[in-house]
Structure formats: C-alpha cells, structure tokens
Amino acid sequence: MAATLTERRLFILKLVVQEFIETATPIASDTLVRKFGLGFSSATVRNDMAALEEIGYLTHLHTSAGRVPTDAGYRFFVENLMDRTSLSMAEQRMIRHQFYQVRGELDQWIQLAGAVLARTAQNASLVTPPRAEQLRFKNLELISIHDTMVLAVLVFHGGIVKQQTFSVDTARAAEELRRSAGRISDQLLDLTMSQVEQLIAQDAQRPTPTFGEFDRGVIDLVIHAMQTFEEQAREQIHSDGLLEMLSQPEFIPSLARDDAERAVERLRRVLEILKSGRGLGQLIPQALASNGVQVIIGGEHGEDEMREYSVVLARYGVGGTVTGVLGVIGPTRMSYPRSISTVRYISSLMSNLLGNLYAGDTRPPFEGE
Template sequence: MNVELTERRRRVLKTVIQHYIDTANPVASHELASEIGVSSATVRNEMSALEEAGLLMQLHTSAGRVPTDMGYRYFVENLMERASLTAQEQRTIKHQFYQVRSDLDQWIHLAAAVLARTVRSAALVTPPRSYESRFKHLELISINDNTILLVLVLQDSTIKQQTLSSEEPYTQEQLGRIAGRLNSLCEDATATVVSELSSSSASLAPPLISLEIHVLELVARAMSLFEDQMNELIHHDGLLEMLEQPEFMQVARVREVLSILQGGTMLDSLIPQALASDGVQVVIGGEHGRDELRDYSVILSRYGVDGEVAGVLGVIGPRRMPYPRSISTVRYIANVMSDLLTDLYGSDTRPVRESK
C-alpha cells in the first residue's frame, strides 16, 4: 500500500472521504480549500495526484472527486480515527441485552436490530454454533398413538425438533425411559459417534430396540446436517434503514442487495472467512473479486467463546459507509455477544475479544 503520501495529501484524502461519506455528493476542490487552509487550485493539484495514485476518481470531467476502493482502503487502514460509541449508547445497548439475557432466541434478533439501527444499514447475524456439534440432551414426547416428537438439544444450546412415527404406541413413561437410556449413551457424543452407536446397536446389552435405533439415526442426521445449514440460519434486519441511503433510489439496487442477503452467494464465502479470522473484517466493494459486491461494503466480526461456540455478525451497506462508526459498532456488539456467551459457556474460558 502506497504510504509515500505527503502529510497534506493524506489530509486531503481523508477530508474528501469524510465529506463524501457525509453528503453522498462528489467533493469539489473549493469545499476543502478553507478546511485544508490553501486555495482551491492547490487542492485541485493534490486531488490530481491522488487520482493519479488511484485513490480518488471523477465520475465525469466536470464533477468533484469520489473515493475508489483503494481510497477507502487507505482511509480505513491509515487515516481514520476510531469512533467508539458514546457511553450513553453503550449503556442503552447493554441494557437492551440485559433485558433479554435469558432468552437465547432473542439475542441474535436484538444484535441485528441494534446493529441496523445504529449504523443505518442492513445487519446480519448468524447464531453461535460449536465448531463441531456435540450431543447434549434429547427428549421424546408422545403426540398421539403413532407420532412422537423428538426434541434434540446440542451442546451449543441449539434446539431442533422433529416428528417420527412409530408402528406401535408408546406411553409417555416408556418414552421417558427410552430417552433416559439414549441420553446416557450419547453423552457429549459427536455426530459420527452417534451414528456408529446406531449401527453397532447389537453389541450393547440390552440391545437397542428398533425405535431407539431409529431415534439415534435421526439424531445423527440432524447433527451432521447442522454444519451445512448455517446459511439458512443467517438472520438479517435493517433493510428499511438501508433503503434510506440515496444509493438505493433505483429499485435495481434493492433487488441486488436482497439477492445478496437471501441468495447468500456472498455469505457462502465471506462468513466462513470471518469465522476463521480474528478481529473485524472489512471488505470494500469488489475487493476480493466478488463482482456482485462491487457496490457494497461488508463489515464482519466473529464473536463467541474460544474453543466453544462462535458466530458471525456484521453489516452490509453501500461502499460509501461511515466506516469508523460501523467498525466500532460491529466490534462493540461482537464483544457484548461474546460476553453473554462467556457467561454461559465455561467461566474458565475467555471471550473472543480484540485487545483495546
């Protein structure tokens, strides 16, 4: 990355980007003259040089300058100052999370809602998941004579329900005993272990009855399915907030962003990457050759508890995005979520958290 910029050029670049982020209008030289303390002609010369360097560009000859992907990148890495949330904002957010602290389902909803409203663009959150599914508990509940509801709880508190039909009727007591036996058999087992159990059932004393085998098969399948289903579980919010941005004046843009969020082409690639890295990831425009993201920027962070569970949260918006604030917000919410999860999983471990 070009670091051979004079101090003044860095200042011009920074100011241009800040103005553009604020106003969504290409920035003219005279807008900066007083701010930089030189004449507009001098600013023009500097801008020329920055354009030469690939950091700024013009939409047409008589327009002001807008940042390029590279320009934004330079800004994010070298120029911008951290913009933490105010103490008041932090208190409000903490308080909201405190109110739903016992309601696991609400966490991701709240995280997405807070992100969206704080940065005024779309937010996405995946639920916290173990690196590998581990069995925690199962329950068999009689629905009617030949239907049983299987409720499966995994180590990461994921809950999955399924029905299964049985030839012969079972009483709730019988089902309770069966569930008890399977629970002790499967304690902490991974998907493969459960799967093996169900196939080598004859070697156990007493051998498993057919219902038990059937249940184990379902459990094994549900557990291994989880690893793929990540995409379906991405929760998002804030479409409405994002539509307020001027870049969404044309419906085509709205369609684009909807298919990115729903189709998940980008999530297939960006989320695993965020899951594998520490800290906040910023993808500006089509940086990594992802053409469908050409006009968008994505800010993602992993959250969770090291070695236990992890999820990803972040925002997606137009390239012209308030990076300092967005990055701070994503980082803050990720920390809050990590703290919440740390309270749940092992007080002996520490949250995934970037050093201040």
C-alpha cells in the first residue's frame, strides 16, 4: 500500500529539510526527537521517514542512517511547507542606503545588486542588464559602397543600431536601394523577430508578393541581426559571490579521496557556469516571460551540469520599456526562504530605481526613509 502524507509526516519533512539546509549533514530520527522535543518516539519518526522516502521526498546518502531531501522534497517544501519571510527592516534600510550612495549609475546598480544578492543569500548571484523586453525593428538604410557591395544600417527601438555589409550579384542604383529600404521599413515597423518571420511567411503565400528576391535577402539579414542580438543579450550575465558560494560545505572537501574529487568537480563546474553562463542562458527568457520569483531545483533544469544546483530568479524593470533578470544560484541545499525573500526584495528595489531613471528622476526611491 502506498504511503500517505499525514500531518505528522508533513511536519517531519519540514524539519528534515530545514535541518539539512542548516547543518548539511543527513538527519537521523533521534536527532529530531532530541532537538525538538517531539512527543513521539524515534521509531515513529523512522517509520515516517521511511514513508517519506517511499513517496520520493527523502533519500539516503551512501549507507548513512540519516535522510536528506530529494529534489521533489525540496519542491514540496518550497510550495507547501516553507515559512514565507521577508528581509528585516534593518536589512532593507541598509540595502536602500547602499543604492542611494551609488546614485543614478545603472552599471553600478547592476554590480551592487549582484554583491548584495550574494552577501545576503550567501550564494553566487547573477544579474542581466535591463534591455528592451523584445527587440523591435524601427528603420533601415541601404547604402552602396561598391559596385556589388551594400551597407545595411539597421535601426531598432531603444537606440540600437547594427551595421552589416553584404554582396549583390549586380550593381544597384542608389534610388533602387532607397525604395527597397523604404518598402521594407514601412512593412517591418515596430515588429519583433517572430512577427517579421510570420510576415515573410505570409507574404510568400500571396499570388503577388510584396517583397522580391532582393528584399527577402535583406529581410533575412534583419532577422539574423535580431537573432544575434537576442543571443548576445542572454549571454550578458554579471555574476558575483563566488567566495560566498565556495564557503558552502558542498565545496569543502574532507580527507576522503572520493569526497575531495567530488568537491573539486563541483568547483570546476560552478566556475564554468558562472564564467560562461552555460546552463543559465535558457532560464533567462523563461524568467523574463514570468511574473514573481521562479525557483528551479536540481534536476528540474534538464541540464546535467545543473543537476546539483538550484536557481532563484525574478524579473525586474519597467513594464513595456526595459527588463532584466536577477537571482542567486547555489547547491540544492540552499536556504530557500532567505534566497526567495532576497531576490524578491532586490527585484522590487531595482524596478523602482529603473522606474525613477526612465521618468527622469535619478534619485533612488525611499531616499527620505
């Protein structure tokens, strides 16, 4: 008969997760009974732990008698058992004061957000610069620079300008290039990359297409430029807190050789993640498209290199104008209440800062508090 989740088992699961987060050591039944003065025996707790293991929320490490949470156990804890907390008022005032000292420098806000996230959550942080929610086409110029060489000047909303040269089979007169650029600009105005692709697909089905072969080649250039920009934007990740993360027990090897090798491998992997953003890039678009705080735990990433890590992310920015993503990354044994409350607060603060900046007021909010 399958195990069921009783109130007592839920309580024991919560205690196991909290204790493992705090101690980083497998939790034994007698430890819980002794520390929390439970009104039932160690044998009862062991039975409930076994039931929780059968459900898939706890597991053994090696031959240890203690249990540790699984990814599913952490997920259930975050969604159903975790105490919702906020940063203390003293911490909030201290953080606001730090941002007030920086004034209206966006680059410094990003660096400070990364440092505060890492220090407060005691794990590594990541912050992407704010950018237009979706790149939108604005204007195009085509300039002949040689008989068979054309310069395309691509202008997108947000003041983004890209230049690209391309060759043509036959020379094009300046007036012909001007008409083509005007025709493309009129049709593509304010469109996102996906909308441009949809427009081209629909135009190709018409009995008399709006765009000829030359126009379609230029529009392919536009799509490629937008795609490249989107990919580069996802890779612009500012990270901080490597020392905070490496102070976690998972990265401190014991004298046992196999444990030391695992710690070194974890170190190598986290350096790669923070340096290249590998394993994080696909999470950024998801966070940009979501509301609230997103928590991705261990194997939920779908990436082997991320299976031992959890990421807590939130979008920040000015809706309809610019947005970025910030968050923390650490071992699955992270303090989820602390990490979530920290990410939520810094996201809200950065959104207020950007709102003031785009409104023409460079003073950080809460200045008078």
